[in-house]
Amino acid sequence: MNNFVIADPDKCIGCRTCEVACVMAHGEHPLEQLTEENFLPRLRLVRTAKISMPIQCRQCEDAPCAQSCPEQAILQNGHSVQVTAGKCIGCKSCLLACPYGAIDLVVRPSSTGAKLNTVEALKCDLCLERTGGPACIQVCPTKALYQVEGSQMAGRLQQKRRKAAMGVVKVSGN
Amino acid sequence: MSGQHSAVTIDAEYCTGCRRCAAVCPVDAIEGRQGEAQSINQQKCIMCGQCIQICSGYASSQDDFYDTPRAIKLNERNMPLNLREPLFAAYYRGDFQTVQAVLSGQRFHTIVQCAPAVRVAIAEEFGLPLGRLVPGQLAAVLRRIGFSRVYDTNFAADLTIMEEGAELVKRIKTGSTLPMFTSCCPAWVKFVEDQYPDLIAHLSSCKSPQQMAGTMFKTYGATLDQVAADKVYSVAIMPCTCKKYEAGRPEMKASGYRDVDAVLTTRELAYLIKAAGIDFRTLPEESFDNPLGLYSGAGTIFGVTGGVMEAALRTAYEILAAKPLAEPDIKRVRGETGVRHVTVDVGSMQLNTVVVAGLKNALPLLEQVRAGQADFHFMEVMTCPAGCVSGGGQPKMLLPVDTAHSHRQRTTSTYQHDAELPIRKSHENSAIQKLYREFLGEPLGHTSHQLLHTHYRSETRG
Structure with missing residues (x-):
């Protein structure tokens, strides 16, 4: 099973530090070089009256984004789903397909000489190329973010089932 | 003229209510409930600006909308109108436009002074390593900006x-x-x-x-x-x-x-x-x-x-x-x-x-x-x-x-x-x-x- 990063909404205080860390991890920009246009985190804070938490790619096993991509720019890679930037044509199918809204399309206006815009589908890549793992997890002041290892999923479920069984034992008094 | 206005403010439109600023405020001047926009008690505030440094509540394009256009925010903050960096909730009202106008006019003999800590930090704004010591470049740049x-x-x-x-x-x-x-x-x-x-x-x-x-x-x-x-x-x-x-x-x-x-x-x-x-x-x-x-x-x-x-x-x-x-x-x-x-x-x-x-x-x-x-x-x-x-x-x-x-x-x-x-x-x-x-x-x-x-x-x- 794939790995993924997820937040605990009970711990999240909505400070956006994860978003900032994501931008920094993928660009190493000092603030002075950042603009509103290139400030593009791959996870996005959602705030409502009752809840705040960042939403990011769930690294689906049968990823709808990958299924919908006509260029095979999104592929299963090890224990995650990754975008090959150069292959993206900006068709937006993945944006429509993703049930979590976890993909953004970045359109960079054509530079001098080139006729067309450059595009890239942007989503959480689990900071695969970063030593130390996902930057968002490291900076969260309340430790609200964590990585779920797909390989440990079976164990987690097993534990929960054991716990559930113990609960039943208590109720039945045996 | 700088000074008598409240120098440090939290913009309610951008504040996410995380209250990390309240944790660093030395005088407990930041008031508000968790998850709601904070405000600064100006009676207590000593304008140290530590809240500005820790704030990560930036104006995100993901939030539904902001009522106030960016240009108005930049004016309120007295920042350059063509500034492109993200704006954060905690800010100080600056004096940029005021000084720029004085420098471009010819009315005054302008004298500038520079605090000790500026020469070990200004280089960071230009992508140089943190803490780079640049007293010589600092003097040079102040002259080129036009100070007499x-x-x-x-x-x-x-x-x-x-x-x-x-x-x-x-x-x-x-x-x-x-x-x-x-x-x-x-x-x-x-x-x-x-x-x-x-x-x-x-x-x-x-x-x-x-x-x-x-x-x-x-x-x-x-x-x-x-x-x-x-x-x-x-x-x-x-x-x-x-x-x-x-x-x-x-x-x-x-x-x-x-x-x-x-x-x-x-x-x-x-x-x-x-x-x-x-x-x-x-x-x-x-x-x-x-x-x-x-x-x-x-x-x-x-x-x-x-x-x-x-x-x-x-x-x-x-x-x-x-x-x-x-x-x-x-x-x-x-x-x-x-x-x-x-x-x-x-x-x-x-x-x-x-x-x-x-x-x-x-x-x-x-x-x-x-x-x-x-x-x-x-x-x-x-x-x-x-x-x-x-x-x-x-x-x-x-x-x-x-x-x-x-x-x-x-x-x-x-x-x-x-x-x-x-x-x-x-x-x-x-x-x-x-x-x-x-x-x-x-x-x-x-x-x-x-x-x-x-x-x-x-x-x-x-």
């Missing part, structure tokens, strides 16, 4: 030591109010005025280096340049947001005019440099102008916690012990601990000193003083966690991990600068000696008293 005179707050820091050192020695010898508190940090001064008015007599009567410099520019400096004081426009570049408030305090007009007309933060200076289209990285190294730009190592360490104490001790030792101090490095007062007690043997007596980094750490000591149980003679307090190098107007670090690193790097560079300067003690600065010979007379003398010392207010201000 490029003077230095470091000079005035040396001047402060002359006055404050003399004041400490006098207080000890005459048995007047002790312990004496440093008065360089305007946030600390405002805090004592607001919260501990009964201890005001403990504050050194010395103005801060910024205000001493401003006064000198419009008196001695104006005479040197043969211009009328009312034609001088005095600008201070500071790592601090509270310095804007200090410059605007009504009593700060010893020269007969506003001693400091405008204060820009380190970040605002970077905006000016970029607006002028100057490539900071390729600038040659130049010197600050003589005589009010000449400084000793003691002057430059004012920018770090323990620095004012160390600078003062280098001079006070030689007065009290009546012999030269062989080793100017007094490393025992340096460090990162919030409260550092150091006893110095000055021959005739044991001088007990205490250095406080981070305003909250001063509270137990103030209670000791109030109870008459303080066993020290001299206390330095800087509101910000590592001193001025970590001020609210310094380049903003986006991530907490960089914050601590930047403070260390800037501190290291400051001590390196001190170690490499030919003169290490304020009283050995030849420009200071000349200023006393030609203009001021002696420390604590009549002219000094008129121009370099101040009084504090105990009434609660709005």
